[in-house]
Amino acid sequence: MIYCNICCDNKANQELQIVEGLLNQDLLDSAYTTFNKIELSTEKTTSDSALYYLLKTEIMWQKEEPFKDDSIINFAIKYYEQHKDPKRLANAYHYKSGILYIKGRKKQAIALEKKAELIAKNLQDDLLNIKIYNNLFYYNSEDNNFQEAEKYCRKKLYSANKIDHNLWKAITLNELASLYLEYKNIDSACHYINMSLPLAKYMPQEERNYLLGNMGRTLEKIDPQRAISLYEKALLELKDPKLYGFIADAYYQQGKKGKAMILWNKALSTPDLSFQINVLEKQHQYLSEQSREHDAHQVAKRIIALKDSMALIQQQDSIKEIQRMMEQEYMAQETREERHKLLSICCGLLALFGIVTSVYVIRHRHYRKQIVLHKNDALQNREKLKSVLQASEQSAKDIKLLHKEVDMLRKNQSQLLAKGKQRYEEIQQGGNTLLWRKPDFTAFMEYYRMQDASFVEQLESKDEISSPRLMMFKTLVHMGYSKERIAKALCVSEDSLRTYKSRVKNNKQ
Secondary structure (H helix, E strand, C coil): CHHHHHHHHHHHHHHHHHHHHHHHCCCHHHHHHHHHCCCCCCCCCHHHHHHHHHHHHHHHHHCCCCCCCCHHHHHHHHHHHHHCCHHHHHHHHHHHHHHHHHCCCHHHHHHHHHHHHHHHCCCCCHHHHHHHHHHHHHHHHHCCCHHHHHHHHHHHHHHHHHCCCHHHHHHHHHHHHHHHHHCCCHHHHHHHHHHHHHHHHHCCHHHHHHHHHHHHHHHCCCCHHHHHHHHHHHHCCCCCHHHHHHHHHHHHHHCCHHHHHHHHHHHCCCCCHHHHHHHHHHHHHHHHHCCCHHHHHHHHHHHHHHHHHHHHHHHHCCHHHHHHHHHHHHHHHHHHHHHHHHHHHHHHHHHHHHHHHHHHHHHHHHHHHHHHHHHHHHHHHHHHHHHHHHHHHHHHHHHHHHHHHHHHHHHHHHHHHHHHHHHHHHHHCCCCCCCCCHHHHHHHHHHHHCCCHHHHHHHHHCCCCCCHHHHHHHHHHHCCCCHHHHHHHHCCCHHHHHHHHHHCCCCCC
8 A cells, every 4th residue: 555655656746747847848738738637646745735736826827727816826835945945936936926916916926026036046047037037027017117127028038048939039029129119219119029020930829919019009100001900900819908099099190080089998998007098198188179178177187086096006016116125135135145155265264274274383393303304314415425526527527528529520520521522413513533532532432321321331341342442433333323424433444444343243234
């Protein structure tokens, strides 16, 4: 029974990890199918339960299923806080933050998401960072805190580029375009739309409709009819009241102000208070132009009421202020951590200094003893060295004499070779040995030795070839000279050559 329970638990844990991997690869349908097949035993471990509830929350969030309460994610958070699993804890904080935001508890939502951001900061997990930055971008953009929203949008794009995640790159580029449209910076919005268009195939259909809406907003003033066409195409599947407001703006641009008024009324169903105020201000302008003072006055009252309501909400749920406070707290925490690290380093250095000092003292004492011993040895060696130096001085004199003799020999050899080269070139150019003396023949042979040492050594080893002229004769034969040329060089007749040949016992012609 115990063995079966262990096997079931191991199987469940493996299946849960498979689901976790599928979710990390954005394979929601496969993860959902695999998750629904998992059956946890009644004796399931707490770690399996925590992971099970975390994955269930993630799947429900991605499938946009409603949450009755946050008890299951609270279980996972409590477990991972106790067992120090930072990645899963950050993930749990992230999804709990989203649930709280939907329920209108914005302060708690932003606080949890910032906690998740702080934990994920040291995990080097770009996919987790993307999810956290996505929520922080959304919270700030909904609060009209566009500068902070842009900061997180750019962080998200950086992480998406790092892991080459085309889906998140496409979504984030489209979001940047939306932000620049809020800034009324059409050129920058067009830039990001153009960057997102090649990646549109990776977008879900809903996001593509938002892209169409953004494209329409960039064309609103230069081509209102084209803008209306894009808005209407987006409206086929995306029932966003803001699109009616954008279409109304385009109609107003064309002078169709009555149509615009009707569509502005539809746009007022958006929950975005700032957008409602913007629409009402346009209606007020239209009514004032039409001299409908009573209606314009009623709209003005609604604008004032909405602005008061919006100011109250922002005061109650000041996301910007919460973020500022939490970032200050995190900076203070990082400062404390840096101080602790610095203190630890200082303590370590002091301990190291103590160890080094102790080692130095011990070794210093040891070396002092060694120095005394070495001093005695040095005195003995000094006496030996004196005798060696005296002997070496005599050797140096002998070596100096030898160097002089070697230099003289080298000089003589160099002169001999120079003379030999001169005599060799003389013969090569058709000269003769008429005026040569024995040193000339010797110089010639020494130079020829450089060209064919083995031949010269062979000649020198033969007793019958002892005279310089015979050696010269044999060398010229070896060089391939003809009889006539040899006779000319040696200044003898051809009959005399035969005498040379017989003397060296060489029968070759």
